[in-house]
Amino acid sequence: MYSNKTMKSALETMMFIWGEPLEVKDAAEVLEADKKDIRSLFRELQAEYEQEGRGIRIREVDDAFGFVTIAENDMFLKKLCTPVRVRRLSQAALEVLAIIAYRQPVTRSEIDSIRGIKSERVIDGLIDKDLVEVAGRSEGVGRPLLYATTKEFLKKFGFSSLKDLPEVPEYEEMRREREEERYGQLAIDFEEKE
Helix, strand or coil, rough: CHHHHHHHHHHHHHHHHHHHCCHHHHHHHHHHHHHHHHHHHHHHHHHHHHCCCCCCCEEEECCCEEEECCCCHHHHCCCCCCHCCCCCHHHHHHHHHHHHHHHHCEEEEHHHHHHHCHHHHHHHHHHHHEEEEEEEEEECCCEEEEECCCCCHHHHHHCCHHHHHCCCHHHHHHHHHHHHHHHHHHHHHHHCCC
8 A cells, every 4th residue: 555645646647647637436446545545635635736826726527636727827828828939931941942942853962052052951940840851862873862842831831832933033043143153253363363
């Protein structure tokens, strides 16, 4: 036989884990004790929580006991739970997402080439947010992964299909312009050093 302190502790743990009112008969069975004694321990716990003015109370419902919050704390729960905080995508994430959306399926090296910077972490973050997924492997050397947008991407951005994406200048043109600017600057720098 367990001590009353041990059984009360066990009852608290079981109520917390069970998630709904725990029936006296089930608790008595687990603790190998008489239902009358378990009901009495539940009621003692209930009185202790109330006397100590805790934010959680124990409610009895049809010979079962469970945790509930007190009404006085509702305003704090509302502040905590609503509105749900929306995390915005970084500029880098939006850029990579746009490249994938318009060029899919696309490899990481193609994305890196367009951006002029490594994109591995950004892609991993987009995968974690379920906006991008691995869509297979390229037939190219090394068979790199191909990335594409997900249904969740369409849903979050309000598109019914990829055909709804707005028209934008081709990324290939933008990449070429960027490379020309970069190589042009390198040539100027090289000439100045000579």
